[in-house]
Structures are given as C-alpha cells and as structure tokens.
Amino acid sequence: MKNSYDIVVIGGGPAGLAAAIAAYDNGVKDVLILEREDGLGGILNQCIHNGFGLTRFKESLSGPEYAARFIDGVKERNIEVCTQTTVLSLTKEKTVTAINAENGVFTLQAKAVVLAMGCRERSRGALNVAGSRPSGIYSAGTAQKYVNIKGYIPGKSVVILGSGDIGLIMARRMTLEGAKVHAVCEIMPYSSGLKRNIAQCLDDFGIPLYLNHTITKIEGEKRVTGVVVSRVDENKKPIKGTEKHFDCDTVLFSVGLIPENELTKSAEIPLSPRTRGAVVYQNRETEARGVFACGNVLQVHDLVDFVSEESELAGKAAADFVQNGESVRNEIEVVNGKNIGYVVPQRLDKNIKGNVKLFFRATNAFRDCTITAKCGNQILMQRKKKIVVPGEMETLILTETKLAESNGTIEVELEEGV
Amino acid sequence: MFDVIVIGGGVIGGTVLRELTKYRLSVCLVEKENDVCMGQSKANSGIVHAGFDAAVGSLKAKFNVDGNKMMPAYAAELGVKYLNNGSLVLAFSKEEMQTLQELKARGESNGVPDLRVIDQATLREKEPNVSENAVGALYAPTGGIVCPYGLTIAAIGNAMDNGAELFTDFEVNEIKKNGSSFAVKSADGREVEGTLVVNCAGLASGKIAALAGDNDVRIGARKGEYILLDRESGNFVSHTLFCTPTKKGKGILVTQTVDNNILLGPTSEEMEKGNTDTSETGLAFIIDKVRGMTKNPPLYNTITSFAGVRAYSDKHDFIIEESKTVKGLIHCAGIESPGLTSAPAIAKYVAEEIVAKILNPQKNETFNGKREKDYFFKDLSTEEKNVIIKKDPSYGKIVCRCEQITEGEIVRAIRENPPAKNIDAVKRRTRAGMGRCQGGFCQPHVAELIARELGIPFEKVTKNGNGSEIVVGVSK
Numbered sequence: 001m002k003n004s005y006d007i008v009v010i011g012g013g014p015a016g017l018a019a020a021i022a023a024y025d026n027g028v029k030d031v032l033i034l035e036r037e038d039g040l041g042g043i044l045n046q047c048i049h050n051g052f053g054l055t056r057f058k059e060s061l062s063g064p065e066y067a068a069r070f071i072d073g074v075k076e077r078n079i080e081v082c083t084q085t086t087v088l089s090l091t092k093e094k095t096v097t098a099i100n101a102e103n104g105v106f107t108l109q110a111k112a113v114v115l116a117m118g119c120r121e122r123s124r125g126a127l128n129v130a131g132s133r134p135s136g137i138y139s140a141g142t143a144q145k146y147v148n149i150k151g152y153i154p155g156k157s158v159v160i161l162g163s164g165d166i167g168l169i170m171a172r173r174m175t176l177e178g179a180k181v182h183a184v185c186e187i188m189p190y191s192s193g194l195k196r197n198i199a200q201c202l203d204d205f206g207i208p209l210y211l212n213h214t215i216t217k218i219e220g221e222k223r224v225t226g227v228v229v230s231r232v233d234e235n236k237k238p239i240k241g242t243e244k245h246f247d248c249d250t251v252l253f254s255v256g257l258i259p260e261n262e263l264t265k266s267a268e269i270p271l272s273p274r275t276r277g278a279v280v281y282q283n284r285e286t287e288a289r290g291v292f293a294c295g296n297v298l299q300v301h302d303l304v305d306f307v308s309e310e311s312e313l314a315g316k317a318a319a320d321f322v323q324n325g326e327s328v329r330n331e332i333e334v335v336n337g338k339n340i341g342y343v344v345p346q347r348l349d350k351n352i353k354g355n356v357k358l359f360f361r362a363t364n365a366f367r368d369c370t371i372t373a374k375c376g377n378q379i380l381m382q383r384k385k386k387i388v389v390p391g392e393m394e395t396l397i398l399t400e401t402k403l404a405e406s407n408g409t410i411e412v413e414l415e416e417g418v
Numbered sequence: 419m420f421d422v423i424v425i426g427g428g429v430i431g432g433t434v435l436r437e438l439t440k441y442r443l444s445v446c447l448v449e450k451e452n453d454v455c456m457g458q459s460k461a462n463s464g465i466v467h468a469g470f471d472a473a474v475g476s477l478k479a480k481f482n483v484d485g486n487k488m489m490p491a492y493a494a495e496l497g498v499k500y501l502n503n504g505s506l507v508l509a510f511s512k513e514e515m516q517t518l519q520e521l522k523a524r525g526e527s528n529g530v531p532d533l534r535v536i537d538q539a540t541l542r543e544k545e546p547n548v549s550e551n552a553v554g555a556l557y558a559p560t561g562g563i564v565c566p567y568g569l570t571i572a573a574i575g576n577a578m579d580n581g582a583e584l585f586t587d588f589e590v591n592e593i594k595k596n597g598s599s600f601a602v603k604s605a606d607g608r609e610v611e612g613t614l615v616v617n618c619a620g621l622a623s624g625k626i627a628a629l630a631g632d633n634d635v636r637i638g639a640r641k642g643e644y645i646l647l648d649r650e651s652g653n654f655v656s657h658t659l660f661c662t663p664t665k666k667g668k669g670i671l672v673t674q675t676v677d678n679n680i681l682l683g684p685t686s687e688e689m690e691k692g693n694t695d696t697s698e699t700g701l702a703f704i705i706d707k708v709r710g711m712t713k714n715p716p717l718y719n720t721i722t723s724f725a726g727v728r729a730y731s732d733k734h735d736f737i738i739e740e741s742k743t744v745k746g747l748i749h750c751a752g753i754e755s756p757g758l759t760s761a762p763a764i765a766k767y768v769a770e771e772i773v774a775k776i777l778n779p780q781k782n783e784t785f786n787g788k789r790e791k792d793y794f795f796k797d798l799s800t801e802e803k804n805v806i807i808k809k810d811p812s813y814g815k816i817v818c819r820c821e822q823i824t825e826g827e828i829v830r831a832i833r834e835n836p837p838a839k840n841i842d843a844v845k846r847r848t849r850a851g852m853g854r855c856q857g858g859f860c861q862p863h864v865a866e867l868i869a870r871e872l873g874i875p876f877e878k879v880t881k882n883g884n885g886s887e888i889v890v891g892v893s894k
Contacts, residue, residue, distance in 0.1 A: 036816065086816040101814035104804035120820075123856035125722025128645065130696045133724060135886035139858045150862055152876060152889035177893050216698065222885030238698075249890070 001082070001102075004109040006030035006322045008096050009315075010087050010263065011116030013042015015295020017070035018308040019114045022315030024077050028322045031079050032108070034098055036086040040074065041067035042118055043141070044304065046148045049169055051196070055305040066304060090267040092288045112318040115264060115278065115286075115293040116311065119300060121166075122256035124218075131217040136224035140166040140254035144173065153177050155250025159227050160184045161215045163191035163198070164391065165302065167254030172201035174252075181205070182246045185213040185229055187236055190365045192391035194302060214238065215251065224249050259297045267291065274342035275299045281331070281347045282356045283317035284310065289326045292318050299344045299359065302393050306359070327351060332406055337413030339363050341390065348403060348410065356398040358412060365389045366416040371396055374413070375406040388414065420444045420583075421777060423602055423612035425590055425626055427454035429462075429566060429758055430750045431618035432573035433765035436787075439580035440769065441779035446582060446610060447574065448602065450589035450622075452883030453843040454836050455570040457620045459758070460846070461644065461694065461726025462566035463671055463681060465658055467756040468505055468558035470525025470533060477736040479528040481760035481767070486530075486560055488762040493564055496572035497791035499676035505561025506545060507660040508552045508711060514662040518556040521662075525558070532559045547654055547712050561658055565676045566758050567846045571836060576789045578835035580782070585610065586839075587883070590619075593630040600630070600746065614773060616748045621692045621729040623751035632741045635751050636732040639692050642684025643700035643725040645708075648854050651716040652678035659711060670707045672715075677849065682708050682715075684726065694725045721854050728754040738764060740772060748772055794849065796822040817867075818860040820853020828864060832871040839872065841865060842882040861888070 006028050009016045012035030020031050033040070044052070047063025054060055057069070074081065085100040094110040121139040136155055138146075140162070143154045156179050160167045163186035171181045184202060189211050191198055202209050210229065216238050217228040226247045230238035259277045269288045270279045277298040278286040284294050294314035295307045321327075330350040336343050343360040358373065369388045373381045373396055380402040388394060396412065422438055424431045427449030438445045451457070466489045472478035493500035509515045515535070522533045534557050541548055541555045548555075578584055585608065592603040593615065603609045617635075619626045627635035647654070652674060661669025673681050685700045701723055708715045731737050731752025741747040750764060757764075773779075795803065795813060806826070807814040813826030831838045831847035838844045841851065844864050851857035851864065865879045865888050880886045 036819065084815060086819065086822075088822065099803075099807075099814055099816060101807065101811035104807040104814055105800045120855045121858050123721070123854075123858060125646075125856045126720055126854075128696075128701050128720060128723050130698045130701060130723075132695045135881035135888060139855075142858045142861060145862055146889055147893050150866075150876070150889075151893050153891045153893050154889050156890055217695075222881075222883065223887075 001106070005032045006110070007032070007112045007114065007318050008108055008110040009033045009114040009116055010090070010096070011035065011042065011118060011295070011297070012040040012081060012083070013116065013118050013295065014044055014067060014070065014304050014307050015118070015297070015311040016042070016114065016116035017067070017074055018311035019116055019292070019294055019315035019318065020079050021070060021073045021077065022312040023114070023319040024079055026316045026319035028319040033074065033079060033081045034085045034087055034096070035081065035083045038083055040071045040081065040083070046144050048148045049173070052304050055303065056308060070308070087263055090263045092267050092269065092291070094290055111322045112290045112292065114314055114318050115291065115297050116295050117260045117263065117297040119257040119296040120260050122253070122258055124251070124253050127255060129215055129218060132220055134218070134220040134223050136220065136250045137218065138250070138252055140170045140252045143170055143252050147173055147177060153179065155179060157248040158182065158250040158252060159215070159229070159246050159248045160252045160254060162186065162254030163193055163209060164254050164256070165193045165197055167252065168193045168197040168201040170252055170254065171207050172205060175205050175207065179250070181207050182248060183208050183210055183229070185210045185215060187212070187214045187232055190389060194392065216243070218251060224251055227251055257296065257300045259300065261297060264293070264297075272342065272346055274336065275344060279346045280344065281329070281349045281352070282345045283349070283352055284314035284345070285317055285321070290321050299342070302391065306393065333409045334358065335409055335411050336360065337411040339366065339414035339416070340412050343412045350403055353400060355400055356403060358396045358398060359393055360396070360412055361390050361393055362388045362414055363390065366414060368417045370415045372413055372415070373398055373410055375408050375410050380406065380410065419599070420446050420610060420612040421779070422614045422616060422773060423448060423600065423610055424616045424618055425602070426457070426618035426620055426623070427570070427574060427584070427586070428457050428459035428618060428620050429455070429570040429573070429761045430753050430764060431616070432570045432577070433761040434616055434618060434750065434768050435582050436573045436577040436580070437765040437769035438773060439577050439582050440782055440785045441774065442782050443777065443779050445577070446585060446612070447577070448585045448588040448590060448604070448610060450587070452587055452840055452880065453838065454574050454584070454586070455567045455846060456882065458726055458729055459566050459570045461642070461724055462758055463673065463684065464563050464566045464675055464758070465671065465673065466500070466562035466564050467759045468525065468533070468561040469528045469530040469756070470521045470556070470558060472528060472756060474524055474527045477738060478756060478760070481736065481763045482756040483529045484763035485756070485760040486562070489562065489564060489759065492762040493569065495787050496569065496576060496789045497793070498565055498568045498572050500562060500564045501676055502560070502562040503674060504657045505558040505660060506541070506657045507556040507662055508548065509554050509662050510551050511553065514664070515554050517662050518554070521556055530558065530560065533557070545655055545657055545659065548659070549711055549713055552711070563658060563673060563676050564758070569758070569761070571847055572789050575835040576787060579789070580785055584836055590626060590629065593626070595630065595744065595746070598746070614746050614748060614776065616750060616768065616773070618750045620753070621727060623729065623749065627741065627747070627749065627751070630741070630744050630747050632744045632747060634743065635737060635749060637729050637752060638732065639689040640728045640730060640754070641687045641689045641693060641725055642728060643696045643704065643723065644681055644683030645701060645704050645723045646721055647680035647682070647716060648719040648721050649678045651680050651719045654680050654716060655712070661707070661711065670704055672708055672711055689727065692727045694727060696723050696725050700725070722856055730754040736760070736764070738768065795824050795827055817863045818848070818850035818853060820855050821849045823848050823850040825867065828867050829871060832868060840868065840880045840882050841888065844868065
C-alpha cells in the first residue's frame with residue numbers, strides 16, 4: 001500500500017473493474033481498486049441468473065461469469081486491489097480516506113478518482129408501509145444474497161412488491177427454491193423490468209402480476225403472517241374497498257435503487273436530482289476536475305453491458321487526465337424535455353472529440369415515438385421507436401459534427417404517435 | 419435465593435436494578451423477551467422533559483424535575499449519549515400563547531428553572547425551519563434528549579458488571595408468596611426466589627400485581643406511532659419542538675435524536691392491548707402535523723416508521739410504592755411519559771426510600787458505576803481508531819456501511835453485558851441496521867457474526883427471539 005496512486009477506483013464491481021482496465025490499457029498502470037466486500041465482482045456475484053453480456057459478448061452469461069471476464073482482466077494486468085476496504089471520505093482534491101483491518105484508517109492521494117460505488121435498495125421503511133415489523137421482510141437484493149451467496153431460503157410463502165428486474169428475478173428464484181410466490185404487485189400501470197424478465201420470471205411460472213396495486217399493511221408478530229394489497233388510483237393512493245389479503249410468511253420489496261453517493265456528497269461534488277448521481281460530461285468527468293463517475297452510482301442501468309461501456313469511457317478519461325492534465329472546457333448543457341425523465345450526460349464539452357451517446361429514460365410508456373435532440377429550434381438528431389418504456393434505458397447518438405454545430409442548450413424530447 | 423427480584427427489563431427495571439447493586443444485595447432481573455429493552459423503552463421519543471407538562475403535586479412532576487437534573491451526570495457515567503438541546507412549545511394563536519403562560523406557571527410550581535415565553539422573532543432565530551404561522555413559544559432550556567434504549571442497556575449492563583444477574587426469555591406466569599419470600603416462576607419452568615419483588619413490568623405490571631395477589635393496579639395501553647428521518651436531515655431542527663396542548667390533543671414532537679436523526683411523532687391512540695402496528699391514518703396524521711409545525715419538512719428522507727405503546731395507570735400518575743395488600747411487592751407501574759426522564763430519580767427513590775428501608779443493607783464498596791463510553795467507533799479520532807485496530811483488527815472491518823459500524827463493535831455487543839443474542843439486540847447496542855438501507859446490506863453479516871459468536875446454526879439466528887428466525891431453511 002502506497003501513499004499515492006495515479007488513479008484510485010472506488011468500487012470493484014462491474015463499473016470499477018471496467019474503468020480500471022480501460023485506464024490501464026490507455027497508458028496509466030498505477031491504478032488501485034478499493035472494494036469493501038471480500039472479493040471483486042460487486043452485485044454480479046449474487047446474480048446467478050444469465051442474460052448478462054448479450055450485447056457486449058454476444059453470449060448469455062451469468063453474473064459471476066460476466067464479472068469473471070473483468071476480474072481476469074484485472075489479474076492479468078496485475079492491477080492492485082484492496083478488498084475488505086471501505087472508503088470513509090473523499091475530497092474534491094482527490095484525497096481518499098479509507099479503513100481496513102491491515103492498515104487501519106489511512107489516506108491516499110490520487111491524481112484521478114473513479115467513483116463506482118453502485119446503489120443501495122430502497123427499504124420498506126422508506127415507503128412508510130403500515131403494519132407490524134416482524135421477521136420475514138427483505139429487500140429483494142438482500143433476499144437474493146441469502147439465497148445465492150449464503151445458501152439459505154428467507155421464506156416459503158412470498159408476496160413481492162415491485163416488478164422491477166430484481167423483484168422479477170427473485171420471484172423466479174424463490175419459486176425455483178421451492179417457495180410459493182403468490183403475487184408480484186406493482187404500483188405503476190406498467191412494469192419497470194425488462195420485457196424478457198416478465199416472460200421468463202412471471203409468465204413461465206404462472207405468477208400473477210397485479211399492476212396498479214400496492215401493499216398497504218403487513219401482518220404478523222414475530223414473523224410475517226400476511227399482507228393486505230390494495231388497488232391504487234391515478235395519484236397512487238390506495239382505493240378503499242379494493243383490499244385483497246394474502247397469507248404469506250415473506251414480503252420482498254423491490255422498490256427502487258438509489259445511487260450510493262455519500263462519498264460524492266462528502267466531496268461536495270454536485271449531484272443531479274433526477275438521476276441522484278453526479279452531474280457529468282460525456283467523458284463521465286464530474287464538476288470536480290479529475291473525479292469521474294460511472295455505473296449505477298451515476299445512473300441506474302438495466303444492462304451491465306452499458307455499465308461496462310460507460311465505465312470504459314470513464315477509465316479512459318481518467319487516464320487522459322493523468323497524462324495530459326486538466327483540459328479547458330467549452331461546455332453546453334443537456335436537459336430533459338417533453339416526456340423524458342433524465343439525460344446523461346448533463347453537460348457536453350465541445351473540446352472533447354468524438355461522437356456522444358446520450359442515455360435517457362422516458363417518463364411513461366409510449367408508442368410510435370419520435371425522439372429528438374434539438375438545440376433551440378434546430379433538430380440535431382432524430383430517431384423513431386415503436387415502444388419506449390421507463391424500465392428500458394434508451395440512447396441517441398450525437399455526432400461530433402452536430403455537437404460542434406450546437407451553440408446552446410441541447411434538449412432531448414419524445415413525441416408520441418408522430 | 420435473591421434479596422430482590424426485579425420484573426421487567428425496561429428503563430425503569432434497569433435503573434432500579436443498577437441502583438440496588440450500590441448495596442450489598444443479591445439482585446436479579448427477569449425479562450420475558452429474548453433481550454432487554456424490547457417493550458416501551460425501545461420505542462420512545464427519548465426526550466428528557468423539562469417538567470412543565472406534569473400536573474402540580476403529582477409524582478410525575480416530582481420525579482420528572484429530579485430526573486431532569488440527574489440525567490446529564492447519570493448518562494455521562496454510563497457513557498450514554500445525552501444532549502441538552504432545549505425544548506420549545508410552539509403557539510399558533512393568541513389563545514395558545516395564553517396557554518403557554520399557564521404551562522410556564524405550572525412548570526414554575528413544579529420547580530422547573532429558566533422557563534420563558536419568547537416572541538416570533540426570537541423563535542425564528544432559534545429555529546429557522548419553524549412554520550411562519552408560529553407566533554411564539556415557551557422555551558425550556560433544561561429540556562434535553564437521551565438515547566432511551568442506550569440508557570436501558572447501559573444501566574442493565576453496568577448492574578450486571580456489579581453482580582446483578584439477568585434472566586431473559588423469562589415470562590412470569592406465577593408469583594407465590596411463601597412466608598417472607600416470593601417464588602417467581604416462568605412459563606418455561608424456571609424459578610427464582612426472592613425476599614422482595616419490584617414490579618417494573620410496563621404494560622404487564624397489572625398482570626404481575628394480580629399474579630402476586632394485588633388487584634389494585636390497572637394499566638391501560640396507548641399507542642404512539644413515529645416516523646424517522648435520515649441523519650442527512652439531522653440539522654432540520656435543533657431544539658425539541660412541541661405543540662401547545664389544545665382540547666383537540668397534544669399534537670406531535672419534532673426533534674433531533676442523539677444520533678442526529680429527526681424523529682416525528684408520536685400519535686396517541688387508545689388500545690385494548692399492546693399492539694405496535696403502524697397505521698395509514700397514524701402516519702398520515704404525523705405527516706400532516708409536521709407540515710403544520712415546520713417549513714418544508716424533508717419527508718423524502720424517511721427511513722422508517724415504528725410504534726410504541728405507553729403503559730398508563732388508571733390513576734393517571736406513577737404508582738411507586740410498596741403494595742398495600744402484598745408486603746414485599748413494590749410497584750413501579752403506570753410509568754408513561756415522563757417516565758424516561760424520571761428513571762434515575764425513580765430508581766434512587768425505590769432503592770433508598772423503599773428497599774433499603776425494608777432490608778437495611780450495607781453499602782457495596784466495590785460498586786463501580788462507570789461504563790465505558792458508549793462512543794461509536796466512527797466518532798473517535800483517526801489516531802484513537804488506529805490504536806484500537808492495531809490491537810484488534812476486527813475494528814478495521816466495516817459491517818454496517820450506512821452508519822460505519824465495525825465488526826469489532828458488533829462482536830463486543832454480543833459479548834458484553836447484557837449480551838446481544840439477536841439481530842435487533844445488536845442493532846440497539848451498535849446502530850448496525852439503523853441507517854438508510856435499514857439493514858439491507860449488513861443484516862446477513864450481522865447474522866453470521868451472531869451465529870459464529872453464539873455457536874449456533876445460521877438458521878437459529880433470530881430478529882428478536884424465538885419465532886423470528888431470519889431464514890427458514892437451507893437453499894437447494
């Protein structure tokens with residue numbers, strides 16, 4: 001362990017791994033990955049289902065297999081790794097304070113930092129779901145950890161709130177482990193999960209999906225004994241008289257991922273309220289020079305393939321920063337327009353060469369869509385898509401030429417049925 | 419054979435137990451749950467009341483004011499977090515300002531120092547986030563906050579370090595008086611014998627009294643729901659904010675906790691028996707009230723909601739006396755608010771004025787009231803941390819990321835008096851699981867440590883005692 005490194009990568013999951021490898025391959029060998037778990041791989045380690053890597057490797061890999069491709073890459077390059085190490089704080093000046101058993105509390109100085117801390121799950125408590133607080137209530141990811149990593153079943157009779165990917169995957173996982181999954185409830189009128197997961201996790205197993213429903217009460221003293229589920233109105237308020245009761249011993253909550261930006265906040269690096277991740281430029285540099293962000297800590301992704309792609313951008317940019325120093329920016333803003341929830345990156349630097357891939361999500365499910373990136377009244381790029389849903393991240397490529405032509409804020413918007 | 423058996427491991431039973439170890443007495447505490455502090459003392463606002471609320475001449479008033487004076491030193495000795503943050507009773511109308519004058523007068527009769535009514539400008543200065551509609555407040559500088567479960571656990575732990583014994587999972591179902599001693603039996607067949615019994619059984623103190631033959635203790639239950647906000651919003655208010663009591667009720671509190679969370683609540687709902695469910699209406703009530711009291715409360719930072727139950731006596735005052743019908747049975751019953759504040763004073767009174775007068779015991783010269791400071795590792799300086807990590811590397815391993823709690827602290831909680839035997843017990847002692855992810859990341863790790871330290875299979879690790887096992891079996 002040295003006192004300083006060229007690049008410190010915080011997080012050894014798919015984002016951190018890809019960023020570290022990219023930085024190395026772009027000429028900066030002095031890279032350190034700090035990881036708080038026992039080993040590398042991040043959340044992929046507990047995602048034993050397949051479907052990872054379809055875009056990137058044209059194969060359907062399990063989470064650990066996908067991670068292994070990158071872990072091998074880190075090993076081959078002899079990139080330094082510190083596991084069981086938690087970063088306690090970060091400054092804008094790239095001083096990293098961390099703790100582990102071997103070194104105690106220690107400080108490192110980095111020339112560049114890559115933030116790759118991933119997400120945490122929203123809990124039942126944050127939703128104020130009424131009722132009792134017995135054993136048997138888990139966020140879907142924690143249940144997944146118990147089953148896939150620790151080797152234990154959290155329960156035998158399950159109701160799930162949230163039809164995002166983690167909820168869907170766990171509906172299948174629990175069923176395969178011998179549990180009865182009575183229902184997946186979803187407060188929105190549509191599922192935010194990948195279409196293939198609805199088919200492969202619910203339809204294939206005959207698990208009913210109740211859209212426009214939420215759990216309004218949990219029952220049970222020491223252990224869950226049941227839940228009350230209600231239909232909701234357009235304002236997401238439970239409708240009296242629509243209550244349905246399910247006997248069960250387990251409730252899984254899959255109700256949202258929140259990027260873990262405590263360190264980002266401690267460094268006073270601006271976050272976007274829309275993504276809850278850092279505001280970044282197309283090279284994933286934050287407002288703090290030499291600090292980059294990628295993966296779920298920046299925006300919650302659906303596909304790890306895009307995480308790797310984004311993180312390679314960040315890793316390469318970190319290497320550029322170390323080798324060439326702070327560049328002069330020529331910046332314009334990117335904003336979300338009609339029917340668009342957010343766009344990443346939120347800033348573009350016209351001095352950075354190359355095409356830009358804009359990532360965004362729609363605010364609702366739309367059909368026959370026309371997606372437009374415009375600057376003032378000038379249309380820069382336009383794309384048509386038959387179906388766009390919030391649960392599937394979309395992209396739009398802005399060529400270098402178009403970027404060079406833009407002299408004001410770029411807005412991305414979606415029109416339906418045009 | 420014990421000199422004194424204390425029934426009930428809440429803050430009253432715990433502080434009484436500790437006070438008794440200042441004498442050369444053999445004492446024990448029997449607690450029906452798997453851990454101490456699982457009843458009323460667990461879900462408590464943590465307010466150290468100034469004492470203007472209690473009726474003049476009541477036991478509540480007397481013990482409140484005495485307890486308030488004792489609390490800073492009492493908490494410090496036990497290494498428990500306490501903060502003298504001051505209380506503000508908000509008024510929203512001329513009538514309420516008048517009521518504040520009455521509260522002030524009542525407080526002064528009770529012996530509360532330094533009360534003053536402040537105007538809108540002063541109020542805004544003290545609390546910038548108070549609603550624009552608040553016209554003034556009663557300021558009670560002696561109001562404070564303490565950790566209610568921290569205090570309970572520390573008092574019991576210190577009592578045990580001084581020789582007291584603790585029996586958990588001991589649900590009293592029989593109390594027989596044999597001549598001059600009591601045989602106290604548990605539902606699972608254990609028995610303890612003692613000369614005196616102190617009834618600190620909270621909601622069950624009526625039942626305990628009746629088991630011993632005293633039918634004069636009648637306890638009612640009133641539920642209170644709370645909402646807790648993340649530490650990120652910890653500076654939203656600095657004083658504890660109350661509402662002026664009106665005919666409609668008492669309103670809710672908005673307060674910091676000693677750990678820098680923001681606590682909203684409690685509601686007040688009569689219950690037939692103890693039930694700690696939260697309800698849609700209760701939570702909605704809290705949200706409505708806090709929006710009336712403050713500007714833009716950061717409700718988006720809600721991390722959990724919970725409920726507790728108050729045990730009140732039909733006399734609407736504390737019952738702290740030897741039973742009139744059963745000699746040797748001492749009641750500490752109906753200890754609702756300001757029970758936590760009063761605890762150090764109640765304990766002192768029970769030990770000195772009741773027990774000692776009956777048993778005439780000698781002082782315990784070896785009594786050591788100091789418990790190691792209840793610091794959390796993260797509050798130490800880097801140098802202090804590194805000294806500890808060098809000696810014990812498990813302090814270098816963070817288990818609860820949200821609260822930065824180390825493996826060393828969790829293991830210590832499992833080993834130290836009173837030992838933590840389940841997930842919630844570890845949580846109450848260390849804060850592991852109290853952060854924004856509510857145990858999403860750390861619960862499996864904590865469960866593993868409990869299994870390892872107690873030498874039990876993982877499937878036997880519980881959330882809070884038998885029946886609340888974390889997992890139900892091994893996966894395929």
